[in-house]
Amino acid sequence: xxxxxxxxxxxxxxxxxxxxxxxxxxxxxxxxxxxxxxxxxxxxxxxxxxxxxxxxxxxxxxxxxxxxxxxxxxxxxxxxxxxxxxxxxxxxxxxxxxxxxxxxxxxxxxxxxxxxxxxxxxxxxxxxxxxxxxxxxxxxxxxxxxxxxxxxxxxxxxxxxxxxxxxxxxxxxxxxxxxxxxxxxxxxxxxxxxxxxxxxxxxxxxxxxxxxxxxxxxxxxxxxxxxxxxxxxxxxxxxxxxxxxxxxxxxxxxxxxxxxxxxxxxxxxxxxxxxxxxxxxxxxxxxxxxxxxxxxxxxxxxxxxxxxxxxxxxxxxxxxxxxxxxxxxxxxxxxxxxxxxxxxxxxxxxxxxxxxxxxxxxxxxxxxxxxxxxxxxxxxxxxxxxxxxxxxxxxxxxxxxxxxxxxxxxxxxxxxxxxxxxxxxxxxxxxxxxxxxxxxxxxxxxxxxxxxxxxxxxxxxxxxxxxxxxxxxxxxxxxxxx
Amino acid sequence: xxxxxxxxxxxxxxxxxxxxxxxxxxxxxxxxxxxxxxxxxxxxxxxxxxxxxxxxxxxxxxxxxxxxxxxxxxxxxxxxxxxxxxxxxxxxxxxxxxxxxxxxxxxxxxxxxxxxxxxxxxxxxxxxxxxxxxxxxxxxxxxxxxxxxxxxxxxxxxxxxxxxxxxxxxxxxxxxxxxxxxxxxxxxxxxxxxxxxxxxxxxxxxxxxxxxxxxxxxxxxxxxxxxxxxxxxxxxxxxxxxxxxxxxxxxxxxxxxxxxxxxxxxxxxxxxxxxxxxxxxxxxxxxxxxxxxxxxxxxxxxxxxxxxxxxxxxxxxxxxxxxxxxxxxxxxxxxxxxxxxxxxxxxxxxxxxxxxxxxxxxxxxxxxxxxxxxxxxxxxxxxxxxxxxxxxxxxxxxxxxxxxxxxxxxxxxxxxxxxxxx
Numbered sequence: 001x002x003x004x005x006x007x008x009x010x011x012x013x014x015x016x017x018x019x020x021x022x023x024x025x026x027x028x029x030x031x032x033x034x035x036x037x038x039x040x041x042x043x044x045x046x047x048x049x050x051x052x053x054x055x056x057x058x059x060x061x062x063x064x065x066x067x068x069x070x071x072x073x074x075x076x077x078x079x080x081x082x083x084x085x086x087x088x089x090x091x092x093x094x095x096x097x098x099x100x101x102x103x104x105x106x107x108x109x110x111x112x113x114x115x116x117x118x119x120x121x122x123x124x125x126x127x128x129x130x131x132x133x134x135x136x137x138x139x140x141x142x143x144x145x146x147x148x149x150x151x152x153x154x155x156x157x158x159x160x161x162x163x164x165x166x167x168x169x170x171x172x173x174x175x176x177x178x179x180x181x182x183x184x185x186x187x188x189x190x191x192x193x194x195x196x197x198x199x200x201x202x203x204x205x206x207x208x209x210x211x212x213x214x215x216x217x218x219x220x221x222x223x224x225x226x227x228x229x230x231x232x233x234x235x236x237x238x239x240x241x242x243x244x245x246x247x248x249x250x251x252x253x254x255x256x257x258x259x260x261x262x263x264x265x266x267x268x269x270x271x272x273x274x275x276x277x278x279x280x281x282x283x284x285x286x287x288x289x290x291x292x293x294x295x296x297x298x299x300x301x302x303x304x305x306x307x308x309x310x311x312x313x314x315x316x317x318x319x320x321x322x323x324x325x326x327x328x329x330x331x332x333x334x335x336x337x338x339x340x341x342x343x344x345x346x347x348x349x350x351x352x353x354x355x356x357x358x359x360x361x362x363x364x365x366x367x368x369x370x371x372x373x374x375x376x377x378x379x380x381x382x383x384x385x386x387x388x389x390x391x392x393x394x395x396x397x398x399x400x401x402x403x404x405x406x407x408x409x410x411x412x413x414x415x416x417x418x419x420x421x422x423x424x425x426x427x428x429x430x431x432x433x434x435x436x437x438x439x440x441x442x443x444x445x446x447x448x449x450x451x452x453x454x455x456x457x458x459x460x461x462x463x464x465x466x467x468x469x470x471x472x473x474x475x476x477x478x479x480x481x482x
Numbered sequence: 483x484x485x486x487x488x489x490x491x492x493x494x495x496x497x498x499x500x501x502x503x504x505x506x507x508x509x510x511x512x513x514x515x516x517x518x519x520x521x522x523x524x525x526x527x528x529x530x531x532x533x534x535x536x537x538x539x540x541x542x543x544x545x546x547x548x549x550x551x552x553x554x555x556x557x558x559x560x561x562x563x564x565x566x567x568x569x570x571x572x573x574x575x576x577x578x579x580x581x582x583x584x585x586x587x588x589x590x591x592x593x594x595x596x597x598x599x600x601x602x603x604x605x606x607x608x609x610x611x612x613x614x615x616x617x618x619x620x621x622x623x624x625x626x627x628x629x630x631x632x633x634x635x636x637x638x639x640x641x642x643x644x645x646x647x648x649x650x651x652x653x654x655x656x657x658x659x660x661x662x663x664x665x666x667x668x669x670x671x672x673x674x675x676x677x678x679x680x681x682x683x684x685x686x687x688x689x690x691x692x693x694x695x696x697x698x699x700x701x702x703x704x705x706x707x708x709x710x711x712x713x714x715x716x717x718x719x720x721x722x723x724x725x726x727x728x729x730x731x732x733x734x735x736x737x738x739x740x741x742x743x744x745x746x747x748x749x750x751x752x753x754x755x756x757x758x759x760x761x762x763x764x765x766x767x768x769x770x771x772x773x774x775x776x777x778x779x780x781x782x783x784x785x786x787x788x789x790x791x792x793x794x795x796x797x798x799x800x801x802x803x804x805x806x807x808x809x810x811x812x813x814x815x816x817x818x819x820x821x822x823x824x825x826x827x828x829x830x831x832x833x834x835x836x837x838x839x840x841x842x843x844x845x846x847x848x849x850x851x852x853x854x855x856x857x858x859x860x861x862x863x864x865x866x867x868x869x870x871x872x873x874x875x876x877x878x879x880x881x882x883x884x885x886x887x888x889x890x891x892x893x894x895x896x897x898x899x900x901x902x903x904x
Contacts (some may be wrong), residue, residue, distance in 0.1 A: 018735070036851075057583040110745070148749055275846065
């Protein structure tokens with residue numbers, strides 16, 4: 001009779017997950033799973049609601065990146081109100097982008113400083129009691145202070161634009177509902193109540209230096225740990241730059257060959273999802289490539305991989321250093337996701353500075369109107385990756401169908417691969433499994449910054465492939481729907 | 483009109499003979515909460531009973547009383563205050579009032595009264611009746627989930643040409659507001675807006691035009707007075723912090739937003755960790771309780787068997803358990819599925835639409851994943867909860883003020899603008 005190792009709950013991630021590792025009588029790993037254990041079902045109860053409620057309602061999917069859901073839904077609802085992204089006023093688009101950059105900055109800061117940093121600072125042998133943000137604050141007060149204030153800055157941008165830090169409201173169908181005042185703007189430029197934006201940029205440059213030094217001394221581990229080939233998916237601009245708010249989707253395989261370049265609104269033609277009995281979270285993949293090869297990582301590492309440059313100078317310089325390390329090739333090293341995340345934070349800070357200095361954000365042309373349409377698809381790069389919201393309404397404005405593919409769903413297969421990697425490379429053939437070894441499983445998961453709160457609402461109406469496996473993973477039955 | 487003397491809680495008061503009691507009390511500096519009473523609706527509707535007072539121990543609706551010489555009315559006895567609070571809680575429990583997703587939130591009279599009464603949770607289980615949202619009118623959308631049957635639209639709203647558009651339909655517990663679709667189709671923009679504004683809650687919506695206003699601009703974001711509201715009575719005995727108190731946190735079926743809000747004290751976190759230390763929490767790697775815990779903060783309601791086990795585990799190990807945020811307090815938005823059967827939810831998720839013939843249908847079901855509950859339960863329906871902090875999410879200030887009070891007896895005031903269902 002084999003043995004089962006259970007890690008429950010997975011901690012220092014947002015939401016609920018659990019890992020099981022199956023061992024045989026000889027302590028050999030048979031298989032390992034990352035289970036998503038919750039189900040909330042937003043897509044069902046959004047049905048029957050008026051369409052304009054969607055951006056406010058669905059942001060309750062997630063308390064870490066509510067802005068992403070708010071904006072993805074708003075972009076979809078714009079289309080239902082008859083407006084494509086280019087039809088919005090420059091002021092509205094820029095304010096939404098500013099809100100989004102604030103959000104990505106704070107969410108990445110939360111993940112790096114509050115959740116992931118203990119693993120990097122204290123190393124693989126640290127005791128469980130030591131691995132948390134409180135100990136980081138005690139051990140490295142300066143880093144903790146900066147981390148806290150970078151997140152605070154992002155949160156305050158959100159509060160200024162959306163009324164409050166968590167679950168605020170700014171976007172309405174066709175635009176935004178509030179002007180941004182000169183006084184509010186100046187507070188961020190001059191550092192009143194928060195550090196100034198220039199301060200934030202300086203600090204981010206410093207944090208990146210810290211990361212590069214850390215990598216120098218820890219390269220063998222960071223390059224090797226939970227590394228495996230995979231596809232990568234993310235949004236780009238029309239000319240291939242890193243993009244977070246609006247643009248086509250691009251995917252590449254592990255060698256960098258393009259596997260997808262399509263308007264984000266065509267997602268239905270390209271993606272399908274798989275259900276497995278042991279997780280409430282589905283497994284999306286590119287239809288053209290099939291379930292075996294079509295799954296992709298999303299998030300910071302994937303975005304840096306699929307884009308050809310970054311539009312802001314400091315972040316672009318950092319991207320080049322990052323790319324040079326792999327000789328310009330696709331980076332498949334899981335732990336490098338942290339590094340990529342910091343580069344994105346620097347980009348967000350620079351983009352925020354540019355937008356704050358753009359007079360258009362103080363304008364009062366907030367909202368446009370159009371002729372009602374029957375469906376809208378809003379796609380955005382949330383902090384954790386590509387986020388898709390899709391709504392259909394009847395002619396009275398009632399939502400009849402809603403499909404959400406949240407970022408973490410794309411990372412379901414990648415995280416399971418990472419878990420299997422650790423199981424096979426760290427836990428296999430050991431007579432004693434220590435707590436620190438188990439934490440390595442979580443370190444691999446944490447690199448993806450999974451938001452399991454988001455993930456647990458996904459229902460989906462995608463083409464579906466279901467497989468039934470026995471305990472040894474042999475497929476005994478399959479079913480599909482289109 | 484001659485002045486008469488009457489008595490509120492045995493205190494003599496004066497007002498014009500025959501004056502409505504709610505107004506007469508207000509003239510004498512005593513505010514009686516009321517939801518359906520408006521001076522220009524005569525006779526008063528007296529439907530909501532929120533203004534319940536008593537004469538000789540018999541409960542009466544204050545709005546239906548007129549002042550007369552020697553009238554003696556009990557208004558602010560502890561029992562009556564509690565009764566009025568209970569009536570408001572019942573109104574919340576009876577409908578489906580998902581404040582965080584409602585256009586009228588912040589502009590809602592029901593919410594405002596609940597704030598003023600310091601209602602942090604409903605002692606009555608929510609009924610989660612499946613009510614319709616009526617999309618049939620040309621321009622209006624009537625959300626019966628939010629209708630509190632105050633009858634205002636029925637009694638007060640007439641078109642410019644004097645016609646009634648709203649009426650009551652059915653009787654007793656099945657009463658509903660009906661719309662005359664033909665008349666509604668002819669209503670002008672102005673009339674429609676007037677109807678929408680008349681509704682004290684968010685039941686009458688205008689298609690594509692009803693939207694929440696920016697935070698801070700909403701009617702009840704800025705109260706007339708900045709006075710503290712009567713929240714859960716603060717702990718009075720000050721405790722000297724001899725050693726660090728131990729805090730644990732749990733995230734059940736929530737969005738993690740309340741945990742984010744706890745972190746929103748920013749640099750205050752560095753001060754906080756001088757006073758408390760954290761045990762089991764998603765923010766630490768402590769997975770099983772390692773010691774005695776002073777206070778457990780719970781985010782999220784219970785949607786699966788694991789949430790229940792986790793909550794019971796917390797109850798066992800924490801001296802004090804606090805529900806933080808709407809989901810923990812009454813299920814929150816995830817409880818929107820409570821009006822739909824679990825079967826329908828799961829079918830929608832995993833089985834819906836044509837599957838190929840002879841196919842095996844699969845709903846995730848495995849020994850390593852917990853079972854989904856028939857509906858989402860608030861924490862206090864599962865274990866005893868000692869305090870409730872409402873909000874979606876509650877602000878960082880609100881959360882830590884309450885926690886510091888509970889742990890250290892630190893005096894606190896939660897001012898009206900900090901107290902929200904959102």
